[in-house]
Amino acid sequence: MIMSGEELSSQGRSSAFVVSARQRKWQKISKTAGESTLLLIASFVAIIVFFIFFFVTRDAVPYFQIRGFKEFFTSTNWYPADDPPGFGALAIIYGSLMVTVGSALIAIPMGITAAICLSDVIPFSVRQYVKPVIEMLAAIPSVAFGFFALVILAPLLQNFGGTILMWTWWVIVSPFLLLAIIVASELLSAKVSDEKKRKRLHTFLSVVLGIIALGLLFFVGNKLQRIEILTGTNALNVSIILSFMALPTIVSVSEDALQAVGRDLREGSYALGATRAETIVKTILPAASSGILAAVILGIMRALGETMVVWMASGNSSHIPSPWFNYLESVRTLTATIAGDMGEADQVTGSARFHVLFAMGLLLLVISFICNFISERIIVRQRKVLSGQ
Amino acid sequence: MKLFGKILFSAAMFGCLASGNVMAAGNKLVLDGSTTVGPIAKAFASHFTKDTGVQVTVSESGSGNGAKSLINKTCDIADMSRPMKDNELEAARSKGVNPVEHVVALDGLAMVVHPSNRVNALSKSQIRGIYMGKYTNWSQLGGPNAPIIMIQRESNSGTQDSFKELVMGKDNPISKRTETQASNGAIKSRVASTPSAIGFIGLGFVDNSVKALLVEGVEPDAKTVKNSTYPLHRPLFMYTNGQATGIVKQFIDLPKTAEGKKIISEIGFVNYY
Numbered sequence: 247m248i249m250s251g252e253e254l255s256s257q258g259r260s261s262a263f264v265v266s267a268r269q270r271k272w273q274k275i276s277k278t279a280g281e282s283t284l285l286l287i288a289s290f291v292a293i294i295v296f297f298i299f300f301f302v303t304r305d306a307v308p309y310f311q312i313r314g315f316k317e318f319f320t321s322t323n324w325y326p327a328d329d330p331p332g333f334g335a336l337a338i339i340y341g342s343l344m345v346t347v348g349s350a351l352i353a354i355p356m357g358i359t360a361a362i363c364l365s366d367v368i369p370f371s372v373r374q375y376v377k378p379v380i381e382m383l384a385a386i387p388s389v390a391f392g393f394f395a396l397v398i399l400a401p402l403l404q405n406f407g408g409t410i411l412m413w414t415w416w417v418i419v420s421p422f423l424l425l426a427i428i429v430a431s432e433l434l435s436a437k438v439s440d441e442k443k444r445k446r447l448h449t450f451l452s453v454v455l456g457i458i459a460l461g462l463l464f465f466v467g468n469k470l471q472r473i474e475i476l477t478g479t480n481a482l483n484v485s486i487i488l489s490f491m492a493l494p495t496i497v498s499v500s501e502d503a504l505q506a507v508g509r510d511l512r513e514g515s516y517a518l519g520a521t522r523a524e525t526i527v528k529t530i531l532p533a534a535s536s537g538i539l540a541a542v543i544l545g546i547m548r549a550l551g552e553t554m555v556v557w558m559a560s561g562n563s564s565h566i567p568s569p570w571f572n573y574l575e576s577v578r579t580l581t582a583t584i585a586g587d588m589g590e591a592d593q594v595t596g597s598a599r600f601h602v603l604f605a606m607g608l609l610l611l612v613i614s615f616i617c618n619f620i621s622e623r624i625i626v627r628q629r630k631v632l633s634g635q
Numbered sequence: 636m637k638l639f640g641k642i643l644f645s646a647a648m649f650g651c652l653a654s655g656n657v658m659a660a661g662n663k664l665v666l667d668g669s670t671t672v673g674p675i676a677k678a679f680a681s682h683f684t685k686d687t688g689v690q691v692t693v694s695e696s697g698s699g700n701g702a703k704s705l706i707n708k709t710c711d712i713a714d715m716s717r718p719m720k721d722n723e724l725e726a727a728r729s730k731g732v733n734p735v736e737h738v739v740a741l742d743g744l745a746m747v748v749h750p751s752n753r754v755n756a757l758s759k760s761q762i763r764g765i766y767m768g769k770y771t772n773w774s775q776l777g778g779p780n781a782p783i784i785m786i787q788r789e790s791n792s793g794t795q796d797s798f799k800e801l802v803m804g805k806d807n808p809i810s811k812r813t814e815t816q817a818s819n820g821a822i823k824s825r826v827a828s829t830p831s832a833i834g835f836i837g838l839g840f841v842d843n844s845v846k847a848l849l850v851e852g853v854e855p856d857a858k859t860v861k862n863s864t865y866p867l868h869r870p871l872f873m874y875t876n877g878q879a880t881g882i883v884k885q886f887i888d889l890p891k892t893a894e895g896k897k898i899i900s901e902i903g904f905v906n907y908y
Contacts (some may be wrong), residue, residue, distance in 0.1 A: 325808055327790040337811070396821070401828040476831060477784050479814060562789075562815035586789040586815065597880050 288295040299611065306608040309333075309601035318605060324564040324578075326599045327589055337564045339609070341481070341577035342427045345556065348485030349492055354542055356489070357496030361538070364497070365504035366512075366526055377501065384494035388554040394485045395559035400478025407475030407574075412467045423459040431455060475574050479561035482573040487555050492545035499544060502529060503537020503628070516529045517541060536628035543621040547614050555579040562586065664886060668701020668714030669793045670818045671837040672871050675740060676714050678898045679889050689882050695818075698793030698876055705874055706732055714876040716742070716793030717800075719733075734874045739890045741905040743838035743860040744797055744867035747823065747845040749830045754778040756849035759866060762802050765833060768810030773831060784836035785813040785821050794819065797869045798835050800809040835867075839903030860905045870907065 265273070280472040310318070313333055321334025360380065364373050381555035403410065438444040475482075507530050531538075561576020564583075568575075584603045660674060664683075666676050673695035680691035689857040694710075701713035702723045707730070717725075719734055727734050743823035746762060748754060754776055757765075764770045766785055774780045790794035803809060816822045832865035838855055841847045847855050851866050879887045889895035896906045 320655070322811065327796075328808060397824065399823075404829060476782055476813065477829060479825065553827075557817065558821075563812050565811035578815070586817065587791065 256319045273319070302604055302607050302611060305601055305604035307601075309598055312598045312601070313370060318602070322564070322566060324583075326602065331599060333598065335580075335583075335602070335606060337566045338578050338580055338583050338606070340566050341560070341564070342550065342579040342581070342610075344481050344567075344573070345484045345488060345560065345579060346546060346550045346576055348481055349488035350542070350546050351487060352548070353492040353496055353545055357493050357502055357541070359543075359547065360497045361500035361504055364427065364501050366522070366530065375381070377498070377516050380497050381494050383490060383632060384498075388491065388552060389558075391487050391491060392555040392558035393592060395483055395555055396479065399486065400559065401484050403475045403478040403480070403483055406472045407478075408471040411470040411473060415467050416468055420463060423463065427452060427455045427459055449577070463465075471567035473574070477561060477574075477576055478575050479559050479576050481560065481567070481577045484556055484560045484577075485558060485573065486553055488549040491552060491555070492548045495548055496545035497539045499541035500534070500538040503534040503541065506537065507533045521548075536624045540621040540624045543617050543624075547617050550617075551614060553583060553585050557582040571619075580610055636751060654852045660687075662713065662882075663692065664882060665692045665693040665694075665710045666712045666714055667696060667700040667704040667710040669871070670695040671716040671742060671794055671839075672714035672739065672873070674839060674902050675871070675904060676712075677871075677896065678902055679886065682894065682898060683889070687882065690848075690887070697789070697791040698796070699791035702734075702874070705734060705876060706730055708732065708876070711723060711875070714889065715872045716869065716873060717796045718872065719874065719901055720728070733877045735876075735878055737873045737875065737879070737887050738870045738907045739873050739887075740858050740869050740871045740899045741907050742869055743855040743865050743905070744794065744801060744869065745841045745847040745855045746833065746835050746840050746850060746867070747826050747841065747847055748833050749826060750844070750846045751830055752778055752846065754848065755846075756852060757849055759802055762850070763804070766803060766809050766813060767807050768812060779831075781831040784832040785810065786825055786827055786832055787813045787815055788822065789815050789817055789834075794835065794837060798867075801867050801869070807816075815902050826847040838901075838905070841903070857900065870903070 317333055318335050319339075321332065322334055322337040323332030324338060325332040328616055364377055364380075368376065431448055433600045434451055435444050435448040439445055491593040511529060511533060512525060515529040517520075520528065556579045560579060560582060562578045564578040565575075567573075567577065584606055587599075587603060663686045664680075666680070671694065676693045680693050683689060683691055684903055693714075694704075695714075696704075698715040698850055701710070701715050704710040704721055705713035706727045708721065713734070718736065724734060746757065752773065753772060757776065761770070761776060765776075765783055768788070770776055770783060770784055772780065776825075787798070799809070814832075819840045821844075822836050823840055823845055826832045826834045836845075836859065838847075838857075841855075849855075853865045855861050855865050855867070860868045873887055875883055875887060878884075890899060890906070891908045896908070899906050
């Protein structure tokens with residue numbers, strides 16, 4: 247019980263700090279009630295996770311009892327509604343992996359680059375505005391992304407697919423090639439001791455390598471432009487959209503990790519004479535690496551678990567593309583299959599058909615639990631490293 | 636002791652929360668099921684609400700889900716674009732539900748392609764060949780040199796079941812390369828934006844953005860569906876639990892009234908009565 251000085255003096259000294267038995271009882275009861283409410287709510291959240299795991303497993307096990315493991319993991323015949331049915335999920339598992347890997351390939355380089363830019367390149371005042379905008383991407387509902395993928399991106403890929411691929415190739419590869427030419431001609435001409443000869447060799451090498459690089463750019467670009475994308479609802483479309491959805495997580499978490507590296511390390515690096523680029527690449531990135539890895543895993547999990555976009559824009563054809571890396575064919579994922587086939591598969595009407603969806607759900611749960619566990623471990627390790635233990 | 640007290644208190648509170656019951660209100664109708672029957676149900680619903688003041692909720696989750704809702708007693712009327720299957724009837728009876736079938740309208744299954752496609756007509760066996768993966772290029776069917784993109788509905792769609800029954804037959808699985816879309820509208824928009832695609836949608840959904848093919852030389856329209864010359868036609872159903880009475884009966888009898896007939900032909904379906 248807390249009382250102000252005035253109250254104290256008015257009540258007199260004897261009763262000021264003495265709490266009556268009744269009051270003490272009430273205090274105890276209200277304390278217990280308050281703490282119980284908090285415990286109830288906190289444990290409720292934890293219990294939900296256990297319940298989900300329990301019920302999904304309970305309904306997944308009968309499938310394997312009825313049909314065994316072999317068909318599910320090795321066959322690509324997904325005909326759940328036919329008679330006799332086929333429950334081969336290999337193509338579907340492969341489709342899930344394919345779009346996850348595809349989106350990771352786009353989102354990881356973009357996300358880490360954006361995080362570095364936010365934390366170490368642009369001024370702090372600009373960052374204050376840019377970061378919330380990037381994080382706003384996470385607030386866009388997935389069905390809106392799906393609508394965009396189906397109605398805008400899919401026809402765009404069909405009509406201008408080759409041109410889009412060509413420009414992507416140019417934009418991504420030309421800076422790297424330019425850098426490679428500069429470094430290579432510098433290194434190759436460094437051995438010549440005569441100043442004049444070296445300069446001449448350097449110019450010659452730059453020109454020759456430049457021509458080769460331009461030829462490569464044009465040759466591959468031309469090939470890419472001739473590719474005709476038959477169906478816009480394909481693995482590439484989904485990978486692009488999923489990477490946008492994973493980006494805010496990756497940017498935000500890795501930026502936090504980069505910020506957590508601290509000013510002392512940065513200034514120490516500058517004091518040793520390192521440039522800003524050297525500081526970023528050789529000091530800050532290694533120090534924040536485990537945090538960035540955790541960010542990447544969180545982003546990948548976002549892509550793996552996404553349903554709506556995949557269901558709308560992947561095309562949902564349950565076959566393994568040929569060749570296996572062909573991102574321009576449509577695929578089917580675990581999440582989309584669960585969403586799409588749930589309706590017909592009533593507990594009462596079709597048993598194996600009902601339980602196979604839970605088997606898929608269990609598979610997804612297990613994968614994301616493993617990812618979550620790994621990222622948790624990594625974050626703990628980083629905290630230890632940063633606190634200097 | 637302290638922790639035990641807390642847990643006991645928590646359990647008591649949880650019990651209080653759990654025992655609160657959800658009460659159902661009386662003067663309303665709930666419809667669930669086929670996305671094909673959906674437009675009819677929705678048009679009926681707004682007409683019915685205007686006339687009688689009864690609130691009507693229409694969900695479109697596929698025929699299979701409609702049957703499931705009726706079996707689980709979460710809807711009054713199940714919209715279905717296929718008859719109930721034996722195992723569904725069995726499940727219904729085991730839960731004390733007695734599904735009664737009502738035909739509301741007739742529908743043709745239109746095979747649609749992109750308007751730019753030169754192909755105008757296909758036979759049933761050609762369509763079957765396309766969906767089995769036997770024909771992979773439009774040039775094999777007199778069209779342009781472009782690979783065929785087949786589009787189907789998801790497995791809980793009544794339209795999908797009708798297609799399998801009317802075209803594919805029992806022992807001809809649909810090719811694994813076939814893409815899947817979740818509604819008539821989604822198939823239409825995919826076909827409208829994909830030059831080499833083929834799909835199937837309810838007759839009521841056909842418009843200028845896609846081209847409906849002649850099947851066995853017959854054009855799909857209200858007349859050919861009504862007199863059964865168009866091969867891909869089917870009845871559309873509403874199922875009730877037991878013989879319809881009261882507002883349910885009033886609703887289910889709408890297709891027999893002049894107003895109801897007008898609504899059905901306005902949204903592109905064919906009158907049964």
